[in-house]
Amino acid sequence: MNDTATPLLDVRDLCVRYETSGASSWRRHLTTVLRDVTFRIGAGETYGLVGESGSGKSTTGRAILRLADIGGGAITFDGQDVATMGRRTPLAYRRDVQAVYQDPGASLNPRHHVGRAVTDALRRHGLGSAAERRARAEEVFVQVGLTADHLTRYPSEMSGGQLQRVAIARALVLNPRLIVCDEAVSALDLSTQSQIINLLMDVQEQTGVSYLFITHDLGVVRHVSHRVGVLRAGELVEQGETKALFEAPLHEYTRSLIAASPASHPQGRDERRAARQARRRAGVGAA
Known part of the structure; x- marks a missing residue:
């Protein structure tokens, strides 16, 4: 983003400490x-926030x-100090900031x-009648590449x-x-992973949502x-525009991560946009 623009989310000098047990069960300390x-x-x-396991990526998201x-x-969201909200987070913030995790099945009731x-999310926020919630659920199911018929399926009847x-x-x-x-997308096979990534990028273009x-x-x-941004042992060691960071990483840790990484996806954002524009010029529908 432009450094002069007002950010949607502004994280400044974030620290998170967990209380852990010491060698003696009665002694506890902060990590x-x-x-x-x-x-x-x-x-x-x-x-994108990247780093090895245990680097603090998920903790950042949880904060x-x-x-x-x-x-x-x-942590400031749209000018509002998130850190002062405490455990009683306003419903408006819960609506504005959502999450998608690695294992979707873990948060779905198998019964x-x-x-x-989907409709329960609307009900919890007091949005719409039962019929309106159903109609909105059908709308977003179609948006993500499902159909209205999928609404009545159980988790066990669906693929990852x-x-x-x-x-x-x-x-x-x-x-x-x-x-x-x-x-x-880490738990998905490569073909499905690409489909979900492209879906997320399409949704962003349609709605302007941030990730x-x-x-x-x-x-x-x-x-x-x-x-x-590159996290290492709880510290952000480097961040920057994606192309610049991958082509000329400044930190030794970033260079080691890139060197150890398998071949990346063939199309980045710029290549994907250029390919879509070429298809449009040729009169072919976008994928």
Whole structure:
């Protein structure tokens, strides 16, 4: 994003500490998981957060979602200080900031139709009548590549890719402004992964939603992100525009991650946009 633009999300010097047990069961101490993490996400932007397991990526997402206590620093969303909200987070913030996780099935009741997960999100926020909630659920199911018939299916009747589409639909149904995608495609096979990534990018173009895209996969983050931040042991060691960071990384740790990464996805955002424009000029519908 433009440095002079007002960000949608502004994370400044974020610190998160967890209380852990010491050698003696009666002695407890604080372990710092994040140290002075600072980044910004603009409206309609994808910020990729990458790093090895245990680097603090998911903790960053949890802090933004108000699922982890903030030990220091500030998180500002649309000018509002998130850190002062406490556990009683306003419903408006819960609507504006949604999440899509690695295992969508874990948050779906196996005894309920998947459509209920979407309509329940609307009901909890007091939005619409039962008929209106059903109509809105059908709308977002179509938006993510499902059909109205999928509303009455059980989780066990759907594939992993379909369940992830349900999870995305549940996030979208409230018209959020930011979605935290925490390893949202890492459990999918490559073909399905590409479909979900392209779906997320299409949704962003249609709605202007912003993403914090958390992943250990540099190929994925290079494909989806406008800018990238690199976490190492709770510290943000480097961040910048995606193309510049991958072509000329400044930090030794970033260089080692890129060197160890398998071949990235063949099309990044710029290549994907150019290919779509070429298809339009040739009179071929966009994929």
